[in-house]
Amino acid sequence: MATSHPDPTNSCHVAVIGAGAAGLVAARELRREGHSVVVLERGSQIGGVWAYTSEVEPDPLSLDPTRPVVHSSLYRSLRTNIPRECMGFTDFPFATRPHDGSRDPRRHPAHTEVLAYLRDFAKEFDIEEMVRFETEVVKAEQMAAEGEERGKWMVESRSSDGVANEIYDAVVVCNGHYTEPRHALITGIDSWPGKQIHSHNYRVPDQFKDQVVIVIGSSASGVDICRDIAQVAKEVHVSSRSTSPETYEKLPGYDNLWLHSTIEIAREDGSVVFENGKTVYADTIMHCTGYKYYFPFLDTKGEVTVDDNRVGPLYKHVFPPALAPSISFIGLPWQITPFPMFELQSKWVAAVLSGRVSLPSQDEMMEDTKAFYDKLEASGIPKRYTHLMPDDSQFEYDNWLADQCEYPRIEKWREQMFYIGFKRIYAQSATYRDNWDDDHLIVEAYDDFVKFMS
Numbered sequence: 001m002a003t004s005h006p007d008p009t010n011s012c013h014v015a016v017i018g019a020g021a022a023g024l025v026a027a028r029e030l031r032r033e034g035h036s037v038v039v040l041e042r043g044s045q046i047g048g049v050w051a052y053t054s055e056v057e058p059d060p061l062s063l064d065p066t067r068p069v070v071h072s073s074l075y076r077s078l079r080t081n082i083p084r085e086c087m088g089f090t091d092f093p094f095a096t097r098p099h100d101g102s103r104d105p106r107r108h109p110a111h112t113e114v115l116a117y118l119r120d121f122a123k124e125f126d127i128e129e130m131v132r133f134e135t136e137v138v139k140a141e142q143m144a145a146e147g148e149e150r151g152k153w154m155v156e157s158r159s160s161d162g163v164a165n166e167i168y169d170a171v172v173v174c175n176g177h178y179t180e181p182r183h184a185l186i187t188g189i190d191s192w193p194g195k196q197i198h199s200h201n202y203r204v205p206d207q208f209k210d211q212v213v214i215v216i217g218s219s220a221s222g223v224d225i226c227r228d229i230a231q232v233a234k235e236v237h238v239s240s241r242s243t244s245p246e247t248y249e250k251l252p253g254y255d256n257l258w259l260h261s262t263i264e265i266a267r268e269d270g271s272v273v274f275e276n277g278k279t280v281y282a283d284t285i286m287h288c289t290g291y292k293y294y295f296p297f298l299d300t301k302g303e304v305t306v307d308d309n310r311v312g313p314l315y316k317h318v319f320p321p322a323l324a325p326s327i328s329f330i331g332l333p334w335q336i337t338p339f340p341m342f343e344l345q346s347k348w349v350a351a352v353l354s355g356r357v358s359l360p361s362q363d364e365m366m367e368d369t370k371a372f373y374d375k376l377e378a379s380g381i382p383k384r385y386t387h388l389m390p391d392d393s394q395f396e397y398d399n400w401l402a403d404q405c406e407y408p409r410i411e412k413w414r415e416q417m418f419y420i421g422f423k424r425i426y427a428q429s430a431t432y433r434d435n436w437d438d439d440h441l442i443v444e445a446y447d448d449f450v451k452f453m454s
């Protein structure tokens with residue numbers, strides 16, 4: 001089912017780092033465009049974050065830089081927070097298919113269903129034949145040598161066969177950004193005697209039985225995990241920075257789950273005081289405080305840095321102006337519907353590498369990027385939100401990418417379904433996965449899917 005563009009002007013040898021959703025679709029698009037592709041994947045299977053494991057890291061806060069890294073941050077009970085119809089790739093619907101009982105037909109299915117979908121995708125487009133498993137990229141560096149190799153990339157990888165150094169025309173970075181934890185800064189935490197854990201290392205609630213637990217963070221993972229734990233814990237107290245200082249509420253549907261404002265101080269006697277004046281003696285603090293972009297293998301001689309979670313400078317979140325197009329990043333934006341965006345970014349990268357689509361000059365890309373950063377700053381948006389795409393910006397961006405590649409724009413039903421679904425998460429956190437009122441959009445989605453489903 002491969003559609004390829006005949007006669008690409010320039011066929012490149014491309015290394016894709018990572019075989020999660022981004023790496024899989026990048027590989028498909030690059031090959032369709034006529035490039036030769038090698039996907040280097042540290043794990044033993046495709047799927048990235050969706051390859052759930054019960055394994056956790058030995059250091060529950062994942063602070064130790066020498067720790068053995070577990071990639072996936074999924075917890076066992078996780079079901080998607082985006083409705084499946086708008087979550088899938090645009091030409092390979094994440095539809096409920098006739099199933100034999102081994103698949104989860106729900107609209108917000110369990111993580112196992114997403115992995116099964118990605119496996120179907122990889123099989124349909126013969127992607128695994130491009131993947132080298134258990135091969136970790138330890139260094140990617142642009143070559144300075146004079147002559148033919150200048151500007152190419154030396155990629156060093158490690159596998160059970162030893163260390164390999166290979167030359168590629170281009171590198172596409174798809175290593176994910178939900179593995180390296182960010183932590184809350186809490187006054188007094190060093191002398192607080194309780195346990196701490198980051199949600200990266202949370203799988204099941206059992207260990208919190210009869211405990212008093214504080215969950216810091218009220219975005220997607222925090223919302224799920226506090227409820228998961230409330231089933232077994234004595235008390236769960238959620239600390240949110242998006243509420244007013246006096247907030248102190250019992251959350252509906254539970255008799256042991258409270259919402260508070262931020263933590264003011266943690267004390268030696270085990271107490272934790274919230275900004276709302278309440279004091280809780282807790283056994284554990286769970287940090288559901290997100291992740292950092294992290295590229296330990298990448299050596300760009302300072303052309304790309306991570307500064308307060310801004311990966312930059314990057315033109316349209318993808319190309320560093322000084323190194324474009326030989327290195328690109330797929331999947332950095334967040335608070336989005338990821339798979340369709342990965343697909344469009346990948347189409348753009350593939351078409352730019354083949355010469356079918358041109359980039360502006362290096363100066364123009366830099367100017368555009370700087371103007372974007374200036375606009376964020378003028379609006380008082382911190383650097384760490386550079387890749388956050390609120391409100392309309394996600395679909396404006398997707399459509400901009402689609403226009404670059406002369407690919408159809410994002411379907412209106414998908415946009416509406418995402419917005420309605422996103423609002424539902426916060427309006428009905430405990431029930432949004434099983435109660436909805438946008439059936440008309442599901443009908444529109446399936447009308448559209450017909451052309452892709454045999």
Ligand code: FAD
Pocket residue numbers: 017018019020021022023040041042043046047048049050071073074075078079080081082087135136137138174175176177178221297330331337338339
């Ligand atoms: P990943 O899936 O993280 O894949 C990156 C891959 O790169 C991994 O396989 C990793 O092993 C590999 N890798 C990393 N470093 C190296 C290296 N040095 N060398 C070789 N390989 C390397 N999205 C949704 O659409 N719907 C949801 O409901 C949803 N829920 C989520 C819930 C949680 C808890 C989390 C953490 C994320 C969720 N997401 C959800 C977002 C999800 O991350 C994206 O959907 C998407 O799967 C990310 O794909 P990726 O390929 O960018 O990264």
